[in-house]
Amino acid sequence: MPYDIKIDNFEGPLDLLLHLIRKNEMNVYDIPIAEITGQYLATIDAMQNLNLDIAGEFLLMAATLVHIKSRLLLPQSEDEVNEDEDEDPRAELVRRLLEYQKYKEAATELDSRHLLGRDVFARDFPSPELATQDEDGFQAVGLYELVEALRGLIRNVPDPSYHEVTFEQLSVAERINQILSRLAGKENLPFADLFAPSPSRHEVVVSFLAMLELVKLRMVRLLQNTRFGTIWLFPAVAEEHLTGLDFDEDALGYG
Amino acid sequence: MDTVDLKPIIEALVFVSESPVKVEQIAEALDVEKQVVVPLLRQLCSDYAMSQRGIVLQETAGGFQFRTRPEYAEWVRRLSRNKPFRFSRAALETLAIIAYRQPITRAEIEYLRGVDSGGVLKTLLDKHLVRILGKKDVPGRPLIYGTSRDFLELFGLKDLSGLPTLKEFSELALEATPAADETL
Numbered sequence: 280m281p282y283d284i285k286i287d288n289f290e291g292p293l294d295l296l297l298h299l300i301r302k303n304e305m306n307v308y309d310i311p312i313a314e315i316t317g318q319y320l321a322t323i324d325a326m327q328n329l330n331l332d333i334a335g336e337f338l339l340m341a342a343t344l345v346h347i348k349s350r351l352l353l354p355q356s357e358d359e360v361n362e363d364e365d366e367d368p369r370a371e372l373v374r375r376l377l378e379y380q381k382y383k384e385a386a387t388e389l390d391s392r393h394l395l396g397r398d399v400f401a402r403d404f405p406s407p408e409l410a411t412q413d414e415d416g417f418q419a420v421g422l423y424e425l426v427e428a429l430r431g432l433i434r435n436v437p438d439p440s441y442h443e444v445t446f447e448q449l450s451v452a453e454r455i456n457q458i459l460s461r462l463a464g465k466e467n468l469p470f471a472d473l474f475a476p477s478p479s480r481h482e483v484v485v486s487f488l489a490m491l492e493l494v495k496l497r498m499v500r501l502l503q504n505t506r507f508g509t510i511w512l513f514p515a516v517a518e519e520h521l522t523g524l525d526f527d528e529d530a531l532g533y534g
Numbered sequence: 535m536d537t538v539d540l541k542p543i544i545e546a547l548v549f550v551s552e553s554p555v556k557v558e559q560i561a562e563a564l565d566v567e568k569q570v571v572v573p574l575l576r577q578l579c580s581d582y583a584m585s586q587r588g589i590v591l592q593e594t595a596g597g598f599q600f601r602t603r604p605e606y607a608e609w610v611r612r613l614s615r616n617k618p619f620r621f622s623r624a625a626l627e628t629l630a631i632i633a634y635r636q637p638i639t640r641a642e643i644e645y646l647r648g649v650d651s652g653g654v655l656k657t658l659l660d661k662h663l664v665r666i667l668g669k670k671d672v673p674g675r676p677l678i679y680g681t682s683r684d685f686l687e688l689f690g691l692k693d694l695s696g697l698p699t700l701k702e703f704s705e706l707a708l709e710a711t712p713a714a715d716e717t718l
Contacts, residue, residue, distance in 0.1 A: 291649035336649045377703050386626035388698050395688050397618045399601040400610045
């Protein structure tokens with residue numbers, strides 16, 4: 280029997296199965312596994328002929344279908360009957376299909392809402408960079424934003440154009456002391472200023488660790504006034520506590 | 535101050551706020567109780583809804599914001615010369631699963647979708663629609679994900695309880711358009 284197969288972007292094997300079951304108006308609780316497996320494999324073949332990338336998941340599902348079919352054919356052993364409570368081998372697949380359909384529907388529903396920037400618009404505000412800095416408006420910096428900032432820095436590290444033999448050892452403790460002395464007498468310090476114009480990867484990592492240590496010690500707070508705006512370091516202790524402290528590597532556990 | 539005088543002030547405060555302004559922020563600025571502000575905001579909402587204005591006052595992401603009416607989207611886009619953006623089906627599906635099932639791990643998302651979701655998850659994180667909530671206390675300590683404030687703002691939701699209720703299926707829905715015909 281020739282299958283009328285329309286190739287489109289199926290989101291995944293569940294999407295494809297749902298489509299096949301619907302198209303054939305099959306009863307989802309009594310899926311004819313042999314029939315559906317045949318159609319499923321034919322679709323994958325057609326996709327391959329069109330040079331579409333077949334993700335491993337599609338093949339995994341094919342294997343699952345064959346496995347289910349084999350379980351349906353084989354008589355169950357005594358132990359298995361007791362273990363599985365006589366469950367239909369297709370039951371898990373049916374549950375997954377129905378569950379997937381639920382979220383597929385929810386996705387369509389979400390898309391039909393009035394989306395900000397697509398269907399409805401709010402006022403555009405000037406870039407937060409231009410806004411005046413005001414501590415009241417600051418909010419705590421989230422983990423992901425911090426990671427984002429680090430990623431940005433590492434991305435900017437230029438590829439070394441020559442081979443460097445000298446090994447300069449900048450320690451976390453040294454860096455902490457440097458940051459503290461730079462913070463002393465200041466109200467705040469922008470995150471980017473911790474780094475030299477084109478820092479080495481090593482320097483970026485050490486500086487970042489030093490900053491995290493200071494936050495952990497509750498000596499520095501990280502704040503920003505808009506999400507994904509400039510990250511600022513604020514001293515969290517009185518100025519006399521900032522200086523005069525001597526950190527050493529061993530105490531921090533980097534020794 | 536009479537509450538009658540407060541309404542236009544509240545309107546002004548909402549107007550100048552960059553992100554949806556919270557009742558608490560308004561109450562603090564006006565030095566009044568929250569209970570005074572809430573009914574006035576609701577009045578403003580219905581004032582805008584009733585009058586023939588191009589904008590409405592919408593409650594979203596735990597605050598209030600002026601937004602254009604959806605009917606006028608095309609005109610606004612003409613002015614700003616922006617093309618309407620589109621979500622891929624993969625992104626919408628993943629977003630829906632995270633929204634309804636949070637906190638959720640990547641493995642759980644992938645089980646529900648039946649496909650690798652690392653790439654789409656990264657895109658959603660980059661667009662700040664999804665955020666990392668922490669790590670799950672199971673072997674391997676996988677990251678757990680949830681939706682962000684930006685997600686609520688984008689979809690115009692008050693909070694997560696404002697999500698449309700999930701339809702429970704015991705049968706496959708028969709759609710007029712089969713899956714393969716969907717363009718998204």
